Amino acid sequence: MSLLDHYAEAAGEDVIDHLRQLANLLRDRTVVHVNSTRVGGGVAEILTMLVPLTTALGIQARWEIVSGDSEFFECTKAIHNTLQGKRSLIPNRLLRIYEETNAANAEQLRPLLEEADFVIIHDPQPAPLIHFCPKRKGKWIWRCHIDASRPHRPIWNYLRSHVAAYDASIFSLAAFAKPLPHPQYIVPPSIDPLADKNCQLDDSEVDAVYREFELDPGRPLLLQVSRFDRFKDPVGVIRAYQLIKKFLPGVQLVLAGGTATDDPEGDAVLQEVREAAAEDVDIHVLLLPPNAHRTINALQRAASIVLQKSLREGFGLTVTEALWKGKPVIGGDVGGIRLQVVDYHTGFLVSTPEGAALRTRYLLAQPEKLKAMGEKGRQLVRENFLITRQLREHLTLMLISMDGARDRLELF
Amino acid sequence: MPLESNHHPDTEADKRVFNVRDCTLIAVATGQSALTLKELLDGIHHVPASCLYHHFWGGLLQPRFEEREYNNDFSAWVKHGLHDGELAERLAVVDPASFKTLEDLRWELCELIEERMDESERLSFQVATRSFEFIQSKIVVFDTRTRIADPAALGPAIAFCSAGTIFYHFIDARRRSPDEIDDFSAWLFSFGDQYNDLIGQIAGIDPYFSSLLELRQRLSTLLTQHFEGSPS
Numbered sequence: 287m288s289l290l291d292h293y294a295e296a297a298g299e300d301v302i303d304h305l306r307q308l309a310n311l312l313r314d315r316t317v318v319h320v321n322s323t324r325v326g327g328g329v330a331e332i333l334t335m336l337v338p339l340t341t342a343l344g345i346q347a348r349w350e351i352v353s354g355d356s357e358f359f360e361c362t363k364a365i366h367n368t369l370q371g372k373r374s375l376i377p378n379r380l381l382r383i384y385e386e387t388n389a390a391n392a393e394q395l396r397p398l399l400e401e402a403d404f405v406i407i408h409d410p411q412p413a414p415l416i417h418f419c420p421k422r423k424g425k426w427i428w429r430c431h432i433d434a435s436r437p438h439r440p441i442w443n444y445l446r447s448h449v450a451a452y453d454a455s456i457f458s459l460a461a462f463a464k465p466l467p468h469p470q471y472i473v474p475p476s477i478d479p480l481a482d483k484n485c486q487l488d489d490s491e492v493d494a495v496y497r498e499f500e501l502d503p504g505r506p507l508l509l510q511v512s513r514f515d516r517f518k519d520p521v522g523v524i525r526a527y528q529l530i531k532k533f534l535p536g537v538q539l540v541l542a543g544g545t546a547t548d549d550p551e552g553d554a555v556l557q558e559v560r561e562a563a564a565e566d567v568d569i570h571v572l573l574l575p576p577n578a579h580r581t582i583n584a585l586q587r588a589a590s591i592v593l594q595k596s597l598r599e600g601f602g603l604t605v606t607e608a609l610w611k612g613k614p615v616i617g618g619d620v621g622g623i624r625l626q627v628v629d630y631h632t633g634f635l636v637s638t639p640e641g642a643a644l645r646t647r648y649l650l651a652q653p654e655k656l657k658a659m660g661e662k663g664r665q666l667v668r669e670n671f672l673i674t675r676q677l678r679e680h681l682t683l684m685l686i687s688m689d690g691a692r693d694r695l696e697l698f
Numbered sequence: 699m700p701l702e703s704n705h706h707p708d709t710e711a712d713k714r715v716f717n718v719r720d721c722t723l724i725a726v727a728t729g730q731s732a733l734t735l736k737e738l739l740d741g742i743h744h745v746p747a748s749c750l751y752h753h754f755w756g757g758l759l760q761p762r763f764e765e766r767e768y769n770n771d772f773s774a775w776v777k778h779g780l781h782d783g784e785l786a787e788r789l790a791v792v793d794p795a796s797f798k799t800l801e802d803l804r805w806e807l808c809e810l811i812e813e814r815m816d817e818s819e820r821l822s823f824q825v826a827t828r829s830f831e832f833i834q835s836k837i838v839v840f841d842t843r844t845r846i847a848d849p850a851a852l853g854p855a856i857a858f859c860s861a862g863t864i865f866y867h868f869i870d871a872r873r874r875s876p877d878e879i880d881d882f883s884a885w886l887f888s889f890g891d892q893y894n895d896l897i898g899q900i901a902g903i904d905p906y907f908s909s910l911l912e913l914r915q916r917l918s919t920l921l922t923q924h925f926e927g928s929p930s
Contacts, residue, residue: 300720300842300860303840303842304720304722304840307840307841308838457727460725460727460831460833461731461829461831463727463729463831464729465729466729469726470726470727470729471724471725471726471727472724472725472726472727472833473724628763631763631764662763666761669761670761678722678838679724682722682724682836682838683724686724686836692836693748693834693836693837694836694837694839695836695837695838695839696839697838697839697840697841698717698719698839698840698841
């Protein structure tokens with residue numbers, strides 16, 4: 287079976303037929319995606335699957351990364367945080383390093399990028415590349431995965447000076463879009479149903495994680511999977527767990543995450559989490575390697591309820607993953623979590639540790655509702671948040687950007 | 699294969715064959731948002747007409763677990779963002795299909811909002827609990843390669859088609875067709891007067907107050923029952 291046949295099995299023949307109709311008009315075109323890491327985080331996971339699927343449709347897709355030293359990533363992390371609302375300034379010295387690093391990367395990437403029909407730049411890290419490719423022939427699209435709805439204005443204004451040069455931008459939600467002199471498409475991200483992170487597992491693999499991490503399969507298991515990042519509020523999750531524990535002493539909590547090469551704050555946050563967990567043997571803080579996809583898959587399947595109590599969130603692919611496995615999600619009432627967690631249908635939106643504790647206790651006391659919500663969540667993801675839908679929208683906006691600002695695209 | 703054709707896709711050379719299409723929307727932000735009723739009014743005044751279309755009809759293609767409490771995005775935001783039940787109800791009852799043009803619809807919306815602002819000065823300044831984002835959309839139309847030659851086969855075929863197919867042929871058709879009718883009726887017209895009663899019954903289905911899957915069921919049942927009663 288070809289790759290496309292496998293996706294047709296998971297997503298439907300009609301879905302793949304739509305992709306083929308779009309791709310026929312883009313055959314032999316080149317598209318280059320650029321981000322700053324090949325492992326860790328949602329962007330790398332999306333590109334891992336998006337690029338081969340694009341290639342399978344007859345489009346020449348490439349994935350490149352920009353590299354940099356610790357000061358570059360210190361700067362890009364600060365940009366990331368300020369776009370998500372943190373009010374701090376970034377020293378000009380770091381911004382110079384940010385631009386110089388992009389200039390150095392452009393020396394390597396320029397021939398490829400200037401020749402490509404489409405260049406999709408992910409997030410702020412490689413955003414200045416466009417200024418170092420003056421002979422670019424194709425359309426350049428900036429893909430923002432961050433909740434930039436209320437950015438710290440001076441940093442947004444700085445970044446805007448780079449982003450405004452693009453031909454289009456993509457945001458996960460309309461609320462994240464900013465006034466820019468080009469079309470801004472709204473494309474939520476997605477998960478790959480065939481990837482190790484999301485594929486069906488044998489019971490033996492799920493049983494194995496119980497043993498490996500000394501979890502009791504007979505007791506309720508709460509899980510949050512995310513980077514150790516303050517915006518994911520892992521300490522708030524521990525607080526919620528402690529409130530639940532007073533009523534349900536058997537409850538267990540797993541905080542599973544890793545670090546990404548472009549996140550210098552991860553270690554500090556991990557330390558805060560370990561301090562908050564203290565000596566509680568039912569709190570399991572797992573620092574997993576970037577390729578622990580099947581382990582995370584098994585943990586999500588083992589969980590009774592999945593939490594994603596973010597304070598800010600671009601989209602929240604861990605929410606999508608949990609819903610795909612039929613687990614209700616108790617998520618922060620922010621960003622893209624709102625698109626996926628539909629109160630009383632696929633889980634609950636909460637704003638505090640107290641809210642998370644209340645909703646968790648409710649669901650653990652209502653196993654039938656818990657099961658029904660899980661089924662609805664899987665349906666929601668199947669129809670809206672699989673990789674095939676995201677690729678369809680990418681191909682669509684490529685065609686629209688080639689053909690001008692038309693309201694109607696008829697593929698026959 | 700043209701990227702866009704302006705002709706009606708289902709009234710091609712062979713009018714006796716119905717070409718079943720499917721469609722999807724891709725959302726495009728306008729960068730304009732509202733946090734107060736006055737900002738909503740300003741936005742409605744200035745956004746492209748396609749934006750109004752999206753906020754009235756685009757919701758039909760969005761995931762939904764419940765009946766829509768309010769039938770367009772403006773009324774839903776006034777209720778849940780601004781918490782003004784009176785204006786939400788007045789906006790919800792606005793049926794876009796009853797307006798000749800989107801500009802007429804725009805005028806009606808502005809009238810209703812200005813009227814409410816006259817009634818309650820407080821509302822002009824009240825800040826909503828969440829912002830309203832003005833969005834427009836572009837439609838992408840796919841060929842399903844399903845062709846129907848016999849009107850009696852239309853009802854059974856509709857029963858298995860996608861929500862996107864219903865949106866394209868029953869909702870979007872009205873802004874493509876010079877006669878502002880759906881594609882199913884336009885096709886039946888091509889057979890002369892023999893299906894006039896059936897076309898009248900299709901016209902009686904209000905597309906605004908049902909989900910696409912409900913519309914699919916009603917259309918399929920209507921067509922199937924018609925031909926079971928009077929074989930073609």
